[in-house]
Amino acid sequence: MKKITYVTRRAQFSAAHRLHNPEFSDEENRRIYDKCNNPSGHGHNYDVEVTVVGETDSDTGMVIDLKILKRLLNDYVIEKLDHKHLNHDVDFMSGIIPTAENIAIKIWEQLKPHITSGTLHCVKLYESQNNYVEYRGE
């Protein structure tokens, strides 16, 4: 009988960002985003966890080859975000306010087309040890 398992790979990137909506007034931006609206930006060590769900292959004992998941996460996410400024340096974040919510959604969109074994289930993004978000494609 086939068994469903959830397989998660974790990685880390360090990036700068600034929360600022150009359609808000400066005063609204400061009120809504507070310290996160600092004009020169600030930064985080982000931890990202990607979960794939599927049947465990009876020959290999795996849902997805973790080497491949590690490589996809590295090539489509870490390489593009690590040691970057999320407002200026990342093609797929262009025009997006880099809240943790939006970064998680964009990481999902980056990875989704490449997960061909199992199904992408969740992207979890830690902005700090006290803040994290999850996006499950809903």
Add this chain to the structure above:
Amino acid sequence: MKKITYVTRRAQFSAAHRLHNPEFSDEENRRIYDKCNNPSGHGHNYDVEVTVVGETDSDTGMVIDLKILKRLLNDYVIEKLDHKHLNHDVDFMSGIIPTAENIAIKIWEQLKPHITSGTLHCVKLYESQNNYVEYRGE
């Protein structure tokens, strides 16, 4: 298209407690609660994680303002539990056996009326690095 995200804020409090049901005999209390029935009590550093789920606002890029979630968690939970004895010092724990299960349920009830952006989804309470519970309002 609107996207659903789950946003979590974490905080910590240090408290004493004793597991003891006055309707049980002393012997039953010792058998059921064992070391946790020690008459003078013992204590923990508790970590609490509160998760709110909802649509990401397209203007702010946020489900709930994390500053507000941090303040609610601080005012209605941490300020009331930190450096307290859960059996003696906390109004909303009065008459409740302070198991991790019951503390999580009471934290949910404390926060629920104040979450007006998004929906309270989960309260997760770590009693130690090896024990934790979750309550999801079920």
Add this chain to the structure above:
Amino acid sequence: MKKITYVTRRAQFSAAHRLHNPEFSDEENRRIYDKCNNPSGHGHNYDVEVTVVGETDSDTGMVIDLKILKRLLNDYVIEKLDHKHLNHDVDFMSGIIPTAENIAIKIWEQLKPHITSGTLHCVKLYESQNNYVEYRGE
């Protein structure tokens, strides 16, 4: 009104393993399992989390006595896996390729018959800080 809570106990074991399917050629084994196919094996500190779900008992304030869950986890899982080689020394892993997915499924099967208070909900197995799997009996 009864409340449903999820209660988790965590424990650790250190074990050696080798990923190798005798029905594959040596070349296939190396291609699929890569470094994990090293003939002498390698090893990990595994963290295992077992979650039980159920109604909180109104007398005890507990779903399951954590002392009992700790003992079951110790007797049926940790004692059998700790400081062992998963390919050679563990009866319930015999003939099973010890991927994280398969170990989690087997831990579930070991514990399931013994959880008589609440219902076994999830087995989560960390192979390293960057890799973990979950099995939920699906």
Add this chain to the structure above:
Amino acid sequence: MKKITYVTRRAQFSAAHRLHNPEFSDEENRRIYDKCNNPSGHGHNYDVEVTVVGETDSDTGMVIDLKILKRLLNDYVIEKLDHKHLNHDVDFMSGIIPTAENIAIKIWEQLKPHITSGTLHCVKLYESQNNYVEYRGE
């Protein structure tokens, strides 16, 4: 040639305590110890690390048998402090204000006579993730 190594064993206990000096007035106690002076006490999960230094034995490759260090730490420290109130339940803490500094010194004094292989070098005590103290027998 003999090599010197430092070997550390870590363990955890959960305890209640209250910071209060009976020779101070109530007002002084509140001013000095603040939230830690709460009359019913509060509590922590304490992590304790014990370090032994010495020459690595050329036959065994060990400074001290970690099984023995684990047992000493368990018998003389953890068993006496875990799930206890440090002001009321612990013989060797009697009459001592249970600051982290004083607990670390007392743990050193408990262990020192029993370390017969290598030399006790340091006791490190974490009161929370943000506070810790070290005592080195100076």
Add this chain to the structure above:
Amino acid sequence: MKKITYVTRRAQFSAAHRLHNPEFSDEENRRIYDKCNNPSGHGHNYDVEVTVVGETDSDTGMVIDLKILKRLLNDYVIEKLDHKHLNHDVDFMSGIIPTAENIAIKIWEQLKPHITSGTLHCVKLYESQNNYVEYRGE
């Protein structure tokens, strides 16, 4: 007899920075600082640990009042660095290349004049989970 203890307080700040020496050519800056030279900067969650050493006061059982150490660390370090760009927004970092080494030295210099109970012993700065530096006033 007086006992010497080492007391540590930990805190966290999130900041952006760029490693760049205006006296180097652009090519030298890229060769030496690599990804850390990214023009728009990047960022980290920094953990800082401040250690004070001294005799344990026999009346209070403390080397330094941890509330005071927490306040000093907050007022002279965290408030000035948190959610800032270290190259642009911090008076005491002006003209300093914000390597972890230099940030730790500057944090020491900020705190040193204010530690009037015990002696400042060490500033430890984690730039990420894999990189940290210590400065001990040498």
Add this chain to the structure above:
Amino acid sequence: MKKITYVTRRAQFSAAHRLHNPEFSDEENRRIYDKCNNPSGHGHNYDVEVTVVGETDSDTGMVIDLKILKRLLNDYVIEKLDHKHLNHDVDFMSGIIPTAENIAIKIWEQLKPHITSGTLHCVKLYESQNNYVEYRGE
């Protein structure tokens, strides 16, 4: 004025090992090494921290280029130990009982000749979350 700082880089490897001295009888090996003498071996995720001390270069603001320290640690330590059996697969561990003490000493000897900026100060090796050793070249 030159400032001395201590710079640490951390990495992880997963390996199998068996504690066994061929000069001891089987009974002595079991008595001394207990579970660690299991004939098929067991394994760990090891964390290794390498600390280099030196003057902070006034031009670069660095003691040692962390990219270089990362590469040295990877090439001379991680590549040789990761996903290996320490008793069988590692040239520089040949004939050595792979206690944590001996592994730390051997890692020091591997790295020492290659640290040409600053001075190697400490190798710290975590065998599990509860056991670690340090070697400082003494």
